Structure formats: C-alpha cells, structure tokens
Amino acid sequence: MYRYDEFDHGFVAERSRQFRDQVERRLAGALTEEQFKPLRLQNGLYLQLHAYMLRVAIPYGVLSARQLRKLAFIARKWDRNFGHFTTRQNIQFNWIKLEDAPDILNALAEVEMHAIQTSGNCIRNVTADPYAGVAIDEIEDPRIWAEVLRQWSTIHPEFTFLPRKFKFAVTGAAEDRAAILFHDVGLKIVKGVNGATGFRVYAGGGQGRTPYVAQELAPFVPTARILSYLEALMRVYNLHGRRDNIYKARIKILVNALGIDEFRTQVEAEWERLDKSAIDLPAAEFERIAAYFQPKHLPPHPHKDPHIEQRRSIDLSFARWLRTNVLPHRAPGYAIVNISFKEPGKVPGDATAEQMEQVATLAERYGHDEIRVTYQQNLVLPTIAIADLSRVYDGLVQAGLHTANTELITDIIACPGLDYCNLANARSIGIAQEIAKRFAEPEAAEAIGPLRLNISGCINACGHHHAGNIGILGVDKKGTEHYQITLGGSPKDDAAIGDIVGPSFPAQDVPGAVEVIIATYLKLRRDPSETFVALYRRLGKTPFREALYGLDRATAADLSEDANV
Amino acid sequence: MTSVVTANDLRSGAAVYLSQGGVWVADLDRASVATSAADRQQLEALALAAVERNEVTAVYAFDVAIVDGKPTPTSVRERIRSAHAPTF
Numbered sequence: 314m315y316r317y318d319e320f321d322h323g324f325v326a327e328r329s330r331q332f333r334d335q336v337e338r339r340l341a342g343a344l345t346e347e348q349f350k351p352l353r354l355q356n357g358l359y360l361q362l363h364a365y366m367l368r369v370a371i372p373y374g375v376l377s378a379r380q381l382r383k384l385a386f387i388a389r390k391w392d393r394n395f396g397h398f399t400t401r402q403n404i405q406f407n408w409i410k411l412e413d414a415p416d417i418l419n420a421l422a423e424v425e426m427h428a429i430q431t432s433g434n435c436i437r438n439v440t441a442d443p444y445a446g447v448a449i450d451e452i453e454d455p456r457i458w459a460e461v462l463r464q465w466s467t468i469h470p471e472f473t474f475l476p477r478k479f480k481f482a483v484t485g486a487a488e489d490r491a492a493i494l495f496h497d498v499g500l501k502i503v504k505g506v507n508g509a510t511g512f513r514v515y516a517g518g519g520q521g522r523t524p525y526v527a528q529e530l531a532p533f534v535p536t537a538r539i540l541s542y543l544e545a546l547m548r549v550y551n552l553h554g555r556r557d558n559i560y561k562a563r564i565k566i567l568v569n570a571l572g573i574d575e576f577r578t579q580v581e582a583e584w585e586r587l588d589k590s591a592i593d594l595p596a597a598e599f600e601r602i603a604a605y606f607q608p609k610h611l612p613p614h615p616h617k618d619p620h621i622e623q624r625r626s627i628d629l630s631f632a633r634w635l636r637t638n639v640l641p642h643r644a645p646g647y648a649i650v651n652i653s654f655k656e657p658g659k660v661p662g663d664a665t666a667e668q669m670e671q672v673a674t675l676a677e678r679y680g681h682d683e684i685r686v687t688y689q690q691n692l693v694l695p696t697i698a699i700a701d702l703s704r705v706y707d708g709l710v711q712a713g714l715h716t717a718n719t720e721l722i723t724d725i726i727a728c729p730g731l732d733y734c735n736l737a738n739a740r741s742i743g744i745a746q747e748i749a750k751r752f753a754e755p756e757a758a759e760a761i762g763p764l765r766l767n768i769s770g771c772i773n774a775c776g777h778h779h780a781g782n783i784g785i786l787g788v789d790k791k792g793t794e795h796y797q798i799t800l801g802g803s804p805k806d807d808a809a810i811g812d813i814v815g816p817s818f819p820a821q822d823v824p825g826a827v828e829v830i831i832a833t834y835l836k837l838r839r840d841p842s843e844t845f846v847a848l849y850r851r852l853g854k855t856p857f858r859e860a861l862y863g864l865d866r867a868t869a870a871d872l873s874e875d876a877n878v
Numbered sequence: 879m880t881s882v883v884t885a886n887d888l889r890s891g892a893a894v895y896l897s898q899g900g901v902w903v904a905d906l907d908r909a910s911v912a913t914s915a916a917d918r919q920q921l922e923a924l925a926l927a928a929v930e931r932n933e934v935t936a937v938y939a940f941d942v943a944i945v946d947g948k949p950t951p952t953s954v955r956e957r958i959r960s961a962h963a964p965t966f
C-alpha cells in the first residue's frame with residue numbers, strides 16, 4: 314500500500330497542529346461556532362444528536378493491520394468501544410468529545426491517516442473496487458489511480474470550495490463492484506485499440522433527492538491524460554454548478570440540465586485550453602506511486618486443500634461460509650475472504666475494538682497485512698491462502714464475525730439514521746435489525762439468492778436505498794416514522810434506480826412487507842437462478858403491489874406514488 | 879404549545895436542556911418549560927447568552943407535552959436525543 318513520504322507526514326502533522334489550535338481557540342471563545350464550524354468540518358468532525366462524530370478517511374478502502382489496530386485503539390479510548398464502517402469505505406466514531414478530537418487526529422497521523430475532506434464541498438474520499446489487485450476479472454489495479462486522484466484532489470486549490478461535495482469511484486475490473494454509475498464521476502479502466510489502458514469516464518450519477526445513473530462522458534481517455542481531463546471536467550462543474558440552491562448543486566443536476574452532449578462539448582473545450590503537461594502526471598511519478606502497489610509474490614498453492622475439503626464435508630457452517638463469503642483470487646491457491654459485519658440482530662457496519670483487533674491479527678498472520686473496507690460496510694481479507702481458510706474462519710468465529718451472508722438479504726446496507734444523525738427523518742438501524750431477524754435462518758437467506766437490501770433514514774440516501782434491489786427510505790409522515798419501499802434498483806453494471814412500489818408503511822409493518830415481497834419473488838421466479846432483480850425486470854411491480862396492497866387496491870388511485878409521503 | 883430549550887454541550891456535544899437559573903442539565907425532566915411565547919423568548923435569550931459564554935452550541939426550542947407533570951418530547955427525534963442513546 315502507499316506509504317507517506319516526508320511531505321505527506323509534515324502536511325498531516327501540520328493540519329493536526331492547526332486543528333488543535335482551532336479547537337483551543339473555540340473552547341476559549343476566540344472563535345464563534347459560525348467561524349469554527351467550517352474548520353471542524355474540514356477535519357471530518359460533525360455535530361450529531363448525542364455527540365460529535367468524527368469521520369476518518371480510508372483512502373479507497375485500503376487498511377493495514379497497524380491502521381486497523383489504531384482505529385480499535387481510538388474506539389476504545391475515545392469512543393464507546395466501536396466504530397461504524399460507512400458506505401464511502403470510511404469509518405465513523407459516534408461518541409467523540411470536541412476536546413479529544415486533536416488527540417485523535419494525532420493518533421491517526423501516527424499511522425498515516427486523517428479526516429481531511431471527509432466533509433465539505435470538496436472532492437471526498439475516492440472509493441474503489443474492494444477486490445482491487447486480486448480480482449480475477451481485473452484489467453489493471455485501480456488503487457494506483459485512486460491514489461493519484463487522492464493526491465491530486467487533496468487541498469486542490471481550485472476544488473476545495475465546489476458548489477457541492479464531489480465523489481469519485483474507480484474500478485479496474487470487468488464487473489463494477491464500486492457502484493461507479495452512482496458517483497459524480499465514475500472511472501472504469503479499459504483497454505484501448507492498441508492494448509494501452511485508459512479510462513471510460515462516466516459523469517452525473519448520484520443518489521439523494523434527485524437520483525441519476527451516470528452517463529458516459531468519454532469512452533476512452535488515456536491514463537496519462539486523465540488528470541488534465543478531470544481538471545477540465547471539474548472546472549466546468551465549478552463554473553456552472555449551481556450555488557444558489559443546495560438541492561440543485563451536484564454535478565448530476567448540471568449534466569442533466571445541459572444534456573450529456575453539451576456537457577461533453579464544454580469539458581472538451583476546456584480540456585483543449587488547458588496546459589496538459591502542467592497537470593498530467595509525469596511517467597516517473599506514476600511509476601513511483603505504482604511501485605507501492607506491486608503484486609505480492611505469492612508462492613503457488615494447490616486449488617484444493619485436503620483439510621479444507623474434509624472440513625467442508627462435515628461442517629455445514631464452514632461449508633456455507635465458503636460458499637457465500639469466499640471468492641476466487643487471481644493467484645492460484647488463494648482466495649478473497651469477505652468478513653460480514655451483518656450478523657442478524659446487530660448494527661450493520663458496527664465493529665467493536667476487539668473485532669477490529671482480531672481482523673488485524675488475521676491480516677497479519679494469514680493475509681499479507683492487507684484489509685479492505687467495502688461500501689457495503691464489511692471488511693475483506695483480499696489474499697488468504699486456501700490452506701489457511703479454516704484457521705481464518707476459526708479466528709472469525711472467535712470474534713463473532715463468521716456470518717455467512719455476503720450479498721444476501723441480511724447483508725443489509727443501513728445508514729446510522731435517526732438514532733445518531735442530525736439529518737435523518739427516521740431510524741434505519743432498528744428496521745435493519747428487524748428485517749435481518751426475519752431472514753436470520755441461513756438456509757432461507759441462501760435460498761433467496763443474491764439480493765441487495767438498502768435502508769436510508771432520509772432522502773440524502775447514505776444507505777443507498779435508490780440502488781437497492783429492495784430499497785427502504787425513512788420519511789416523516791405527520792410526525793411518525795414511515796418507510797417508502799422501492800424495488801428494482803441496482804448499483805452494478807446494470808445500474809438502475811428503484812421504483813416506488815406504493816404508499817409508505819409504518820415502521821412496525823416494514824419487516825412484514827419485506828417478507829411479502831420475498832414470498833412473492835419466491836413464488837414467481839422461474840427457478841433459483843432467476844435473481845430478485847431479474848424477476849423484477851421481467852414482471853415489474855404489479856405482482857408486488859398486488860401482494861402488498863391487495864388485488865383490488867393495486868390499480869387504485871390512492872396507490873399513486875405521489876400520495877406516499 | 880409548551881416548549882423547552884435545548885442545545886449541545888460545546889465540549890462533549892451531548893444534548894442538554896436549559897433549566898432553572900440558566901443552568902444546562904442532561905435530564906429533560908429538569909428542563910424549564912415555557913408555556914407562552916414570552917416565556918419561550920426569555921429562555922431563548924438565556925440560551926443565547928450561554929452560547930456567548932461558550933457553554934453550548936446549536937440552540938433551539940422544541941415542543942413538549944406535559945405527561946405526569948414532566949416535559950415529554952412530541953417528536954421521535956427529541957425522544958431519542960433526550961434518552962442520550964440510540965434506541966436499538
């Protein structure tokens with residue numbers, strides 16, 4: 314992984330020192346809240362319902378064991394012994410005191426971490442495929458370019474005060490595992506005509522109040538030219554993005570107002586004007602950064618290990634975990650291990666200090682010191698020898714992290730919701746817990762097959778409800794929490810925004826409604842290979858509306874989507 | 879409508895309520911209750927003075943019902959804040 318150089322260390326240490334001084338001045342009354350708020354937000358410190366919340370950047374979701382141990386230390390010393398992995402591959406601490414924040418930033422700086430640009434109208438943490446560097450379908454490791462983008466975008470003088478926040482995602486694989494089409498800019502590494510690599514650039518995606526799937530802006534930008542291209546793109550957005558209306562300030566609004574063709578014309582005109590050589594990355598600098606991401610030397614191992622196969626045949630839980638959470642690795646004899654933080658009944662994405670330390674131990678002992686955070690709020694050990702899978706599993710069992718549900722209905726994405734968040738209208742976590750309990754029987758969840766169920770506590774959509782195969786959005790309906798259900802969304806290559814199925818449900822009825830939706834799917838699917846989203850695209854929402862609201866009401870006017878909230 | 883004035887403690891960020899004598903307390907039961915617009919304005923003035931003294935931040939008033947003689951939030955959000963804990 315990338316290691317800080319002297320400049321990086323000095324910069325982060327200086328930011329930490331500045332923030333300590335800012336906090337001291339705030340506590341002494343030399344700064345008002347109005348003056349201080351933008352300063353704390355630039356360091357990832359929010360004020361939530363019960364306490365300050367610190368959002369720590371995990372660049373493209375990559376962590377070392379040492380870093381994860383430090384996060385555990387922070388959770389234990391300054392929080393309530395846990396942290397919450399987020400849908401931007403970051404971690405949040407929910408119970409932070411203002412006066413402790415400078416010490417926490419110092420602790421983070423010791424392991425080359427910080428909270429810069431985890432808030433504010435700037436380019437936020439760049440996300441990437443969590444299987445980067447190990448996926449069998451990868452063209453090129455996207456971490457190198459994610460790191461280039463991180464360095465380019467960090468305190469970029471032009472792009473620190475944009476019309477609104479800005480999110481990049483990068484993948485280098487055939488399959489989109491980074492939800493790039495739901496980002497302001499999504500980048501996909503592709504091969505050009507002569508075998509050279511470049512980026513297919515998508516722009517204008519996003520969720521929130523006005524969801525859009527990103528559109529293709531450029532089919533192929535040579536990798537060596539990507540920074541100047543993105544600089545041009547950002548300039549067009551910075552110039553024309555709306556600053557008069559926060560709800561219309563994201564690039565998705567601009568792209569759709571201008572139309573993708575006009576937006577492209579403006580970006581290309583700006584690109585033409587730029588001094589590209591002053592912006593694009595020199596080859597030597599690319600090589601310097603790429604050197605940190607060289608593939609590990611992995612001695613080849615057999616594809617099958619007799620001890621693993623023997624245990625698989627007698628230990629049903631282990632066999633299920635192998636089926637659901639373990640994926641092929643590009644190197645023979647190795648596997649990708651998904652660690653679920655979605656045990657039914659627990660808080661999605663929450664990790665105790667002890668769990669973080671156990672994952673760090675497993676990464677050190679068996680996983681080449683590599684850990685990834687996924688936007689589904691789980692962790693990944695990207696490189697585990699197949700012969701070690703049994704030992705890794707036993708280690709996960711000790712920490713209660715052996716839940717076998719990756720990409721299944723209980724692998725629920727949920728934002729913190731009204732239990733913590735100042736913006737939320739309704740609770741997410743309790744709803745997630747109740748739904749997960751209904752499908753807690755592992756055989757039942759596995760029989761349903763791949764299914765994304767995502768919950769957001771407000772229209773800002775931190776829980777990615779628009780992109781869920783089943784999406785649940787908390788709304789305030791005359792002072793009570795109600796939940797709108799959407800169907801058919803997808804965050805993948807077949808990206809789609811879910812359709813509102815009908816009027817919202819009160820909280821207590823939501824788990825039952827999900828059970829009805831699943832029962833309808835199981836009844837109507839052609840066979841187990843037809844996934845939920847495939848069936849939805851074949852049949853639409855009518856059978857689900859009939860099942861949820863009754864046959865007579867399914868076509869009635871009172872089921873109009875406008876009547877929901 | 880009856881109301882109380884709340885804020886977040888500047889140092890800890892915890893939800894606090896304006897009580898008698900301009901003291902900030904964690905326990906909503908002890909909050910001063912405004913029963914008129916004039917009462918409410920008086921409490922808000924006290925709260926803003928506390929903001930000036932850097933004791934609290936994010937001041938606002940919210941509606942309460944009086945149940946068994948105690949101020950009780952009418953919104954889910956304020957019920958969660960006053961419990962100082964998530965509900966799960």
